[in-house]
Amino acid sequence: MAHEAVDEPIKDTAEEWRVTASETPFTGNKTSVRTDTVVMPDGSPAKRDYQVHPGSVAVLALDDQDRVLVLNQYRHPVRQRLWEIPAGLLDVPGENPLHAAQRELYEEAHVKAEDWRVLTDVYTTPGGCDEAVRIFLARGISAVEGERFAVEHEELDMQIARIPLALLARGILKGELHNNCLVVGVLSVMAALAGDGLEALRPADAPWPARPFEA
Structure with a gap:
């Protein structure tokens, strides 16, 4: 396969291969599993199993000392306590x-x-799940007055800390931090700071084709 030289910006594009059959062998509380029979480029059929997900958001909250607000909680599928940024469905x-x-x-x-x-x-994980995540940068952060929202399950023993951005970046590159939103968020902020700056980031209401929404 020949390698094509590209010296201009690239972007992902929408495309949908023909589906001849679809079934949902499992439906959970928030997500499900779907099996599609997809027509390949050579005309042959192939089955593809994937998780159907409603989508998520995550927040990289950066304070005026360049520290990131992070959470530490247990994640059963990977049998680890992970440092993460706030996120949810x-x-x-x-x-x-x-x-x-x-x-x-x-x-x-x-x-x-x-x-x-x-x-x-x-x-x-586009090879096995249709989950789309929008990661926001939040600045000018302050504590909310009043009682904290009631927590349950994994959140009951969750730790909260503020860690310097540079320290998180080092931990990521050393293979010591693994949460995808934390990794993507931290490295994206570092790239923005090294490039056009945080003020050049898209506005908070920018369109999101993966999960269209009402303004």
């Missing part, structure tokens, strides 16, 4: 992702922010 189809992100920052960290921007949009 889009609870309702078409939900405004900014509103969901503001809710998650409040519920998980009891924090609010004055300045919101879109940091990046990612598909977490």
Whole structure:
């Protein structure tokens, strides 16, 4: 296979191969598993199993000392306690992702922010799940007055800390931090700071084709 030299910006494009059959062998509380029979380029059929996911938001909250608000909690599928940034599901189809992100920052960290921007949009595992995540950058953060939102399950023993951005970046590159939203968020902020700056990031209400929403 020949390698094509490309010296201009590239971008992902929408495409959909023909599906001749589809079934849902498992339906859970928030997600399900779907099996599609897809027509390959040579005309042959192939089955593809994947998780159907409502989508998520995550928040990289950066304070005025360049520290990131992070959470530490147990994640059973990987049998580890992971350092993460606040994140959560889009609870309702078409939900405004900014509103969901503001809710998650409040519920998980009891924090609010004055300045919101879109940091990046990612598909977490496109080979086996259709989950799309919008990661926001939140600045001008402060504690929320009043009682904290009630927590349950894994959140009952969750730790909250503020860690310097540079320290997190080193931990990521050393293979000591693994949460995808934390990794993508931290490295994206570092790239933005080294490039056009945080003010050049997209506005918080920027379109999101993967999960269209009402403004």
